[in-house]
């Protein structure tokens with residue numbers, strides 16, 4: 111059995127797109143691997159260093175999201191990155207031997223700086239350039255063998271592998287395993303207006319939303335605009351409801367597609383059927399989330415317990431790293 115490590119930046123309320131993109135997959139992985147999952151607050155600082163006022167609230171919200179999705183704090187080690195000081199220490203040590211060119215060449219580096227040009231976020235910082243070094247440290251501090259990554263993070267993982275090879279070469283010892291990517295079938299959910307689901311577009315379905323809200327959001331989704339009567343043949347490929355049917359109602363989706371194309375199902379009925387499927391899956395999450403919101407003390411304890419367990423591994427591996435680098 112390998113060891114999985116992954117993290118997420120606590121950057122405000124989670125939505126259903128985030129859940130389907132990553133968290134749903136973690137919940138499955140917890141039964142197949144030894145897993146460590148951490149709230150990447152230091153990573154959040156690399157781009158949101160100027161306003162940290164919501165940090166603690168966001169960490170708490172993220173922990174609630176994870177627990178209500180079904181991550182089990184006994185099966186997994188769930189912790190907060192900055193509470194384990196070895197993350198910062200290892201990033202510093204790895205930074206010594208990481209060539210500047212490797213970092214400047216990461217494709218997301220220049221893209222993201224460009225994307226944020228003109229906003230109040232200036233990413234021409236040492237911390238932002240070093241983001242992949244921090245991430246490499248996160249992974250190898252626990253000697254993780256597998257990392258679940260989306261497409262957006264795969265360049266970072268590749269860089270981690272190069273950093274590992276260089277470290278093992280320089281210090282003449284196979285200290286770290288080279289972590290492998292675990293790709294999940296990306297389930298990309300659009301927002302309810304068809305653009306990318308994003309808080310800044312106001313088109314999200316919040317994770318843990320109550321059934322009435324889910325149903326209301328489905329009612330707002332745009333369908334095939336050329337359909338006026340139920341008997342008009344529809345074009346599911348241009349319909350947002352259909353994209354959701356593909357993800358949440360995989361079984362019935364082929365039938366619905368055919369019925370839509372033949373003008374045998376109306377959009378109102380189609381939406382009703384989607385709402386039933388989604389709510390069957392999300393109602394439990396909503397209930398759990400509501401309960402956890404009332405127990406902030408319990409959520410804090412879960413994180414403390416995870417911190418303690420992560421610390422044991424981090425301290426032990428750090429000793430070994432310092433030993434090969436002649437720092438003891």
Ligand code: TRP
Nearest residue numbers: 115116117118119150153245248
């Ligand atoms: N960079 C990741 C993100 O923004 C979060 C992250 C930090 C991470 N360290 C990691 C993911 C280590 C996997 C492994 O989503």
Ligand code: SF4
Nearest residue numbers: 334349351370377380
């Ligand atoms: Fe979309 Fe369903 Fe209407 Fe077809 S019947 S256009 S898939 S909402």
